[in-house]
Amino acid sequence: MSLLARLSALIVFIFAVVAASACGGGGPETTGSGIQVVATTTQIGALTRAVAGEGVALTVLLSAGADAHDYEPSPLAAKKIAAARVILRNGLGLDDWLDSTIEGSGTKGTVVTVTDDIDLRVGDGEADPHVWHSPANAKSMVDNIVTALSEADPEHASAFAQNGEAYKKTLDETDAEIRRLIDQIPSENRRVVTNHDALGYFFDRYGIVFIGAIIPTASKDAQPSAKELAELQDLIETQGVKAILAEKEVDPKVARELAEDTGVRIVEGLYADSLGEKGSGAETVDGMLLANARKIAEALR
Numbered sequence: 001m002s003l004l005a006r007l008s009a010l011i012v013f014i015f016a017v018v019a020a021s022a023c024g025g026g027g028p029e030t031t032g033s034g035i036q037v038v039a040t041t042t043q044i045g046a047l048t049r050a051v052a053g054e055g056v057a058l059t060v061l062l063s064a065g066a067d068a069h070d071y072e073p074s075p076l077a078a079k080k081i082a083a084a085r086v087i088l089r090n091g092l093g094l095d096d097w098l099d100s101t102i103e104g105s106g107t108k109g110t111v112v113t114v115t116d117d118i119d120l121r122v123g124d125g126e127a128d129p130h131v132w133h134s135p136a137n138a139k140s141m142v143d144n145i146v147t148a149l150s151e152a153d154p155e156h157a158s159a160f161a162q163n164g165e166a167y168k169k170t171l172d173e174t175d176a177e178i179r180r181l182i183d184q185i186p187s188e189n190r191r192v193v194t195n196h197d198a199l200g201y202f203f204d205r206y207g208i209v210f211i212g213a214i215i216p217t218a219s220k221d222a223q224p225s226a227k228e229l230a231e232l233q234d235l236i237e238t239q240g241v242k243a244i245l246a247e248k249e250v251d252p253k254v255a256r257e258l259a260e261d262t263g264v265r266i267v268e269g270l271y272a273d274s275l276g277e278k279g280s281g282a283e284t285v286d287g288m289l290l291a292n293a294r295k296i297a298e299a300l301r
């Protein structure tokens, strides 16, 4: 190749990288090596990492803090989906944006909904997609991921199974630790309002009473009306709500105002739709669950 050809190839490459980062915020990155696996959400990505270690080439489409409900796959994400052997998704309406990308990419990868077999709670008239907030559900997701990876890569099936069992043990320990934390809260204090209705599985599992949400629908775009806010304020005052729980991924402005107007404590920075950044301690499902439980227990005690 002539120097000029090399140079122009380099320029084309740089343009491609710049274009990809302009569309997709730089991501998604692929880490590890082995069969190509795509996971939609941060939770599924972390569980897949727990099952496979670095033994698959894993691309997690959503980055920490991103909105799972209305993500738009970048051209790079579409390429990863096209090349994937296994595509692991949440389903339940959380990652419907994947459908058109899968169709458009012509991928031959196996698409697996890892929330299959989970007992769903109904929030707001529809199945609540935020299943990972219960360690029991996360264990089902682990099982489904082990099965999916083992079918695609039978050579490593025993390693996947072993890692899966080890991580399920971690989740059992997390469950016990959360129970210990929540047990310290007097039962009359276990009444909360949330920003976005995402923590229902956590509340159901640990006996916390959910009184209402500021953003009542499954989408984070919806804004409550003045009437809805007045009703919620009334509920907070009459139902003895102890705290308003605000997630990291949602602007806490309305939650703060509501806390101020009612004199109720606000807990900010809970992980709802996304795991934490690398190094936050909440970049794993068990770490995220414990981080939330600690904050909630401290606020309600």
Ligand SMILES: [Zn+2]
Residues within 6 Å of the ligand: 069, 130, 196, 197, 198, 218, 272, 273
């Ligand atoms: Zn959500």
